[in-house]
Amino acid sequence: MDKLIVHDIGDGCHVDIYDDLYALKIDFGRSDVKKIEVDSFFHNYWWYKINAFLLSHFHNDHYNGLYAMIGPSSCRRVDIEVVYFPHQPVFNNSKIFFKQLAFLNRISMGDHSKSPQYDLIRLISSINNRDTFKYRALSQGDKFYLSNNEIEVLWPPSTIQNKRFVASVEKVISKFDETLEKFPDLKRLYIQFNQNENSLDSEGTIHTDEIEKIEEILEDRKILNSYTDTQLKDISDLNTDFRGIANRISLALKCGGNLLFMGDLESGEINKVIKYLKSKHTFNHCNIMITPHHGTNWGAKLMDIFIFHSISSNGREMIKYFKEDYKKISLTTHSTFLEGDIVYDFEE
């Protein structure tokens, strides 16, 4: 690994890791993108070379930048051989949970398909210059390579039995059912949606001509247009609860002693990742950490490690919730909101 760029994308995430031959992009999106500004905002980024794309978790604000790359001029150097995304862990009621999560994505963000994984694959095949590419769902212990650099997956595990996690899932599932009771047309839509099977294996090869292309940025939120603000608040509260769980199963990665990437993990999972690192590797310090959830989440176990430079990918909103504790465990702390694009050269 030669170079790391944490782009200033606002309240979102956009990271590039380079060596001579290869470029891995991790996430590409931000939360406050208005459709109308997407094109001009992201057009600065279109020329970057991309050989692999990794999505830390299925939140639209971590990949909506890809929508802006649809269109002929943006495609020149998009040469994606492989797409990585988090494996969906198995836990009590996980099937129902992921179905409901996909449904909320569909109605709140206009995703059209049966599963978030399929949506991502379809999006990639709409911007990629290659006719075929591979995809792979990652979970704890998996390894993949960036040229000669081994990247190890620290989170999520393939199954979760943690009682508190399972209880939180049960809670959001009942809230989903209660909320849908108030919205008969949404309920009808969910029953229809529920009949679709989510059919993507954990790894495979995609031939882009077998996939229906996206011609333009999707904006199908018609169902929600008929609701009042109070009704919309119910749906948006529900969405927030589901997002909390999705953060907890986002990807965390380690690249040697150089890089720790913590996704949008929340405190319980941050602690588990650090424990895992300490037990499996004699891990005490790391060159760079990209802080969890834009620097707004913290776990007490982080006090057991030392980071030379911590970088938070944040904007105007997220920086308000930055955890000052990061200053205790890192030599320098950085913020894209304060500093713009942050470039780190590992060779220097």
Ligand SMILES: [Zn+2]
């Ligand atoms: Zn998130």
Ligand SMILES: [Zn+2]
């Ligand atoms: Zn995020």
